[in-house]
Amino acid sequence: MPGFLRTISRCAAPALRRHAITQRASLYTTPPKxxxxxxxxxxxxxxxxxxxxxxxxxxxxxxxxxxxxE
Structure with a gap:
């Protein structure tokens, strides 16, 4: 595997794992006042x-x- 493909796959792997994204996103909202x-x-x-x-x-x-x- 060429070096650039290895780098791309290493960077993209966490983003492709769903649980990694949902664990980082911790947004809390409240109902409107x-x-x-x-x-x-x-x-x-x-x-x-x-x-x-x-x-x-x-x-x-x-x-x-x-x-x-023109």
């Missing part, structure tokens, strides 16, 4: 959608400009 209202939910979902779909929409709206060769 207050309930979210409908306005907060709508604003949050709207911002999330804008962040995901905004760049894609911009590219599709300006597709003809990107096709032009």
């Amino acid at each position: 207050g309930k979210m209202g409908p306005l907060e939910t709508v604003v949050g979902l709207g911002m999330f959608s804008l962040a995901i779909l905004g760049p894609s929409g911009w590219i599709l709206a300006h597709l003809e400009d990107y096709k032009k060769k």
Whole structure:
């Protein structure tokens, strides 16, 4: 086995073992202090959608400009 493959397999082995990852990840969360209202939910979902779909929409709206060769 070449040296670089041995190095890659040695580095990747811990990441491929599931128990090694779950033992390191020790995140603890608590329930929220207050309930979210409908306005907060709508604003949050709207911002999330804008962040995901905004760049894609911009590219599709300006597709003809990107096709032009200068």
